[in-house]
Amino acid sequence: NVLTQSPATLSLPRGERATLSCRARETVASDWLAWYQKKSGQAPKLLVYGASNRAPGVPDRFTGSGSGTHFTLTITRLESDDSAEYYCQQYGYSYTFGRGTKLEV
């Protein structure tokens, strides 16, 4: 199940809101869609699972939404530390990652 993320890059000022999109070619089974944050030299960090469930310890500025084939990660009140690559992943049938969105704050 191919996942298409958009935009590829996003540059926004601090304090603004970022909206990241992830579209699946086929319906994601059980809405088993996760979002990860990846910084250079660090391990990926789980942000959201099951499309809209925030992982433990993740600030409420990060919100996942969507179902079926269209999913969104919204990051409000952007901080410099949010600069990273963000990946969506479906795990409903096998496993697939999107190509990522690079966010610059």
Added chain:
Amino acid sequence: EVQLVESGGDLVQPGGSLRLSCAVSGFSLSTYDMNWVRQAPGKGLEWLSYISPSSSTIYYAESVNGRFTVSRDNAKNSLFLQMNSLTPEDTAVYFCAREKIAAGLDYWGRGTLVTVSS
């Protein structure tokens, strides 16, 4: 504290083999699904392999099927990835990750670098 530590990455010639290890602590490996994921230089994350707690179910990405073999030793709290017939396209940082049922990959290691070059 949950920790995953990969090791075994190295410089290897094309056609060569390498065995990666992932040592886990802070949880019982025998109760979790585990995965391998890689990131090539300048590229995105690529899922490679899944193994169930008892090793009864194993999946591979098409790109590595037939060349890579995942295994685990729950008694030794270790996960392995045997990589054969390596090509330069396999150059990447390799991560092991714990999977929580229906909840994605919740813990990851920091990765180990594999470089395939002559």
